[in-house]
Amino acid sequence: MTVRDFLHALRQRWRIVVTTMLLVVAATAWVTLQTQPVYQSSSRVYLLANNQTDASNVYNMPAAELETIIQVATSPIVLEPVREQIGIPPGEPLDVTASRAGDTPLLDVTVRANDPQVAANAAASVPQNLAAVARSFSPMLQSSGSSVTAEVVIPAAVPSRPVEPSVTRNLALGALAGLMLGGAFAVARQALDQRVRDTKDLQVVSDRPVLSTIPLRKGDDNHSIYLEIDPFGPQAEAVRQLRTNMMFVDVTTGKHSFVISSTLPGEGKTTTAVNLALAMSDAGTKVLLIDADLRHPSVATNLGLEGAVGLTTVLLGEAEVEDVTQRWGGTNLHVLTSGEVPPNPSELLGSAKMHALFDSLMETYDFILVDAPPVLPVTDAMVIEKLTGGLLMVVASGETRKRHVHEALRVLSTTESHIAGFVLTKTPPKPLAYYSYYSGEDAATKPDGPRRQRRRPSARDRRMAKSHPHAEAAANARLERLTTEDDRGSVELRSRPRTDRRASR
Secondary structure (H helix, E strand, O other), rough: OOOOHHHHHHOHHHHHHHHHHHHHHHHHHHHHHOOOEEEEEEEEEEEEEEOOOOOEEEEEOOHHHHHHHHHOOOOOOHHHHHHHHOOOOOOOOOEEEEOOOOOEEEEEEEEEOOOOHHHHHHHHHHHHHHHHHHHHHHHHHHOOOOOEEEEEEOOOOOOOOOOEOOOHHHHHHHHHHHHHHHHHHHHHHHHEEEEEEEHHHHHHHHOOOOEEEEEEEOOOOOOOOOOHHHOOOOOHHHHHHHHHHHHHHHHHHHOEEEEEEEEEOOOOOHHHHHHHHHHHHHHHOOOEEEEOOOOOOOOOHHHHOOOOHHHHHHHHHHHHHHHEEEEEEOOOHHHHHHOOOOOHHHHHOOOOOHHHHHHHHHOOOOOOEEOOOOOOOOHHHHHHHHHOOOEEEEEEEOOOHHHHHHHEEEEEEEEHOOOEEEEEEEEEEOOOOHHHHHOOOHHHHHHOOOOOOOOOHHHHHHHHHHHHHHHHHHHHHHHHHOOOOHHHHHHHHHHHHHHHHHOOO
């Protein structure tokens, strides 16, 4: 993992880092409050050896014997009398340390206890009890007949505050440990997370471009027609970006047709196909949307069209393609629904009749989009891809697993299918500041112009309104967008020259 990957993991999983840090700090604070305080008191003494014959003769103890005395200071021989003098219960902790003050014969005695007064009394009592037994551990003192006394240089004082626990230090260490632990959790979660989250995850598994990211629209079902329900929302803008990028990709193929598929069901391929077709038709292009998902067709339901006759009907020779192709809502979008579900979808889509039908449709329409089944369950998408200029792979953010994308790419590579690019759907919503440019008080200046009159709904609009709730919402949105003669005139001026020119080819 590189530094960039580490920072990306922290940025993506910052909630884990913050939560872990807060939990560790809270646990540290609780443990600190539950910890019994410890007080510390110290005294510094000078051990004197007085000769019995000459009281003025001061004997400086040798360094080796002083080290022995220091070790004795922390032994039960000294501490037991101290406990008895001060009245410390046997179970109460009493931590005593003794050390030389540099290279001098001075002795520092430090006592740590749970009570400040006990700590001060013990720091004053330990040197005196040590002096009482020091002669027994010094051969030189025994031979000279000298006695040892402890002269206090720095007396022990009662401490005013505990030395442990240190609240500031513990909280700082807890915050640091929490950050490190949270960072480790974030990196581990990022490494173990097998779901595609953003465009970087797709760039890791494939070198094909991500043509657009469509944010999730809260409150809608899985078949929202963004271009009609919210034509200036972030989802509609993302679809328009996809339309523009598809035009650039189409330049390299020159076939003016693409198949739209996904790795598994439920990733938004049909919704993407419908909205992309609408966006292309709004640009004045004569578009045909074919529902080639002959196993679970849903284009007719999404658009509120008749789905009993369609592609399979034409392939069986029971109808002409012109008779079953439906124009949606007065737009340049034409839809060829799936028709009756056949028992052999793959064979039907790979038949010679399908090839001939697709070639004839390419002469009639400017652009063809084909909604195909997912790649992993069946091979239909690979069969249809051979007729088009490439395959557009739809991947759902937070749902599609990386191994599924890897497997889909492997399957497509075995059939030498060309992947035009990826569309990442259901991404986290972005701030709406950019997309709210045409909202609010400036609604009258939107590109669709002022709205004063309502046109009467067509028979197809009424049929769509009765077929499905989201189709009804789309129909109502279209009625709101096309309400005046000025609107209809502007649309006609934008679309007719290009449409007529292409239709005349």
